[in-house]
Amino acid sequence: MIPFAQYLRGLDGDGDLLTLADDDLADVPPDVVAAEALRASGPAIRYDRADGVDLASGSFSGPDRMQRRDAQPWSRLALGLGLDPDGSFVSVLETITALGPAGETDGPTYDRQAASRTLEGVQALALPQGADDVWPALTLGVASIATADGTHWAPIHGSIVGEETLRVRTPAALAALVDGDETISIALGVPPAAITAAYLLAVTERLAVPIQACGVADDVPLVPTNGGLVPSATEVVIETIVADRQPDFQSDRREAWEHCLESTPLALSVERVIATDEPVVPFSPVGRPLADDLQLTGVTTAATLYHRVNNYWGISPVEWVLLPTEAELGICVVATDILYAGFEWQLANILFTFSSLFDTVIIVDEDVAPTDLGRVLGDIWVKAHPSRDWIFSEPSAPAARRPRYRQDGRTGSQLYVNAAWDPRWEDSYIAPRVSFETSFPPAVREAARTAWRTRHDGATDETDHGE
């Protein structure tokens, strides 16, 4: 388990964290700066502030893959989950899956609460007001409630609308677990494993599963609060009581997980705020490209789909599943062995069944690397025949939740693009790729490497097509 503050120090140590002070920001809202940093595939940012908590943006997101880059969108999260940032994407997916109900656990461990300082109120946090916000905003929170079954976690976000009042959105399924004026604790600045687990439970709609039964309990030491258990290393805990289950809440802000399941507004009355000595909490420029909440939703959904499709047919033909944040989670990409003619149809349709986010699936050959979105964005137009490999269903499918069209619930078509080779084709039909390995015999490759190194002291990059 890596506490959030330690995680930021790790990013800093890797040269992947930029620190800005109040004076640097002038009067530009942090969410605008955060969005521009993401748009530019820049570093995560820590905002050192004289008043209130320090902030961090981009901590759960990363660079886009519109160009070849050394880091991947999930590299930071991998570091936060205790993995090698340069390790495989599948290891990230499997680690995320293990944080949920599919993971093994011997039950929670407990530790001393890091947030030992009681603040005067929620205003003392001085959370930032976004460019389009009326009130200071709270994002990337983890709601914790206790029931007879245990503690339940879910994502939560909202606004601070008064000295003691929050208006928030959280999954309706979480709110339904309690029916009175129970306490909800909001944890800000939790270990990356904890917020990832909260997102995983949300996108899989497994919020009724207590975290004591999830793998995250094995990884993240916990501590009780007046709500439910929270990670002991949490930077800020806001203990609240449900004041109104049907508040007049006009905010348009929606975190990306809300595309996966129904959310509900709540008005919360703040009971107590506790924080570490030098608290730092993450925030997401919600609604902007590559935002942290978008990335968390995409990678947890991908983990879920990868786990489900590879446990469905008794074998594991799928190499990886990806919901690119660059496509706003509206497209699902899957690399697979095409087991037999028609398997691609089965695979696409089971992905449509397992997720309501998207209604477009792209299927690529198993040898395509998940880091090589560039190849995917070439192959869909080059390998997929525009007449035969862009397959539209009859227009009776339910509308996907992420796209902007057909939000009135009308049915329509789903599309899958088969950019994998047809298993019925003779080998001679299949065009070999142009690559360094395939284009030159070994002696020429070695001579070229040697000649190139004499000019460029560093290693050569021979990845196919610059991937």
Next chain:
Amino acid sequence: MAADSFRDYLRVLAADDALVTFDEPVSWDLEASAITMLANLSDSEVPLFESVGATDVDAALAGDPYRGPRSRPWDHLAQSFGLSAGLSGAAYYDAIIDRLRSPREPRLVEPECAPCKDVIHTGTDVDLLSFPWPYVHRSDGGRYSNLHTIVAPDPETEWGRWSSHRMMLHDDALASLLFLAGEQVPNRYYYEYEPRDEPMPVAAVVGAEPAVQCSTEMWIPTGRSEAAFAGGLKDRPVDLVPCETNDLSVPATAELVIEGHVLPNERLDEGPFGDYFGYMNGPRRSMPVFAVDAITHRAEPRVPFCVEGTGVGYGQNSSSTLQTAAAGPDATLGLRAAGFDVGAAVPWRFTSRTVWVIATERSYPGVLHELANFIFTTWGMLHIDFFVFVDATVDAHDPRAVLSAIALNADPDTDFHQFGVERMPKVPLNIYQTPDEKGSADVGTSKAKTAKAYIDATSDQSAADDADAESLRARAQQILVDAGVSPEPFDLLEQRERRGGEQL
């Protein structure tokens, strides 16, 4: 520094630290191509091979010289036209379109003033194989010249028609040309010269100045001259000089000019070749024969070549860069001239000759259908299969923004058009048709037809006035740059500082 010759262009690269020279011997037989592929894959400097062994002529090879940086593929060409480095895609397109709006007629110079006439070989003195034509991929059918301008006669323009068709060398005086019916010069050969049993005079211009190479990639309407648009691009006339053995005129500063005729009813093998799709295409097929009558060249000519197949996915090479930097602005201007309210027509960065993005207003119902059909019927549509239409407010140069538009706006139910309708021709270079479907490719098109499709990824919502938001974004970008983030990816700073694109 503007470039009036290919050598000038290499000096532009050198001044920008974008050229690396190899003095030690490098073989044309795969080795130069392999090193160039490493350069392309690592987004590094353009390699210039000064010492190429086993050739009679002391020539150099330049590997993918027009490849630009991945972040701004047009950057080197912009500088060669006297524009600033570091322009955004939109600013570069604006500047090039301004230039193309003012074509400059070429200037005919005397042969003694033409560097391409430094050395002249005619008749039996011609030896095509005395030059270091590269063997590019080990599965290719032979050695190729694939970064040149084919000059052919055109009754409607004084200066002929310029276009690009790869050439496979066969012996000291014969080559085969990839002529695909549907393109202007091949059409004239297949449907005018060959039926009359008449050889078609052509000249292959190798190592022309960048403005010539760029206009060669453009789709110039009949009756207009690529030579004049090349002059517009560089803002002064291109110098031309008459050929030695036919009535054509060729760029005077070219490194090498091969004069000859495309013979009627004669064919030689062509291909296979590792092509711009990123895959080896085949099978080998028969293509028209180019019989060489004369070769003229500069002393110690520099011969450019392209490692095809490396300009897809994340990669860039000369052909992908020329599509983005030359064909794109030209197409944008062409669509505007046809009356369409087009912000930009930009090749898709990951496969630039297969799909294009067009940012446009939907000014009246049905405009996208009309625009698509206009393009499908007036452009050389053998290569391009797809168009993606996005709102005019979407930056067509930003593939992430385009991908988002497709994902969020393009309804599979209503916005994917003409998929499944196999009515249009296709080059047999493609990899999604079977060999049977490609057939013998008598005139360079597949036996089977294909679909030409378009995607409406425009939004149904009107764009909000976001001037304030853009101002905030620009200030945020400046904050990040001041804090040490590279200014390279930021769009609003450079547009603010470099609007207009003219070099100061």
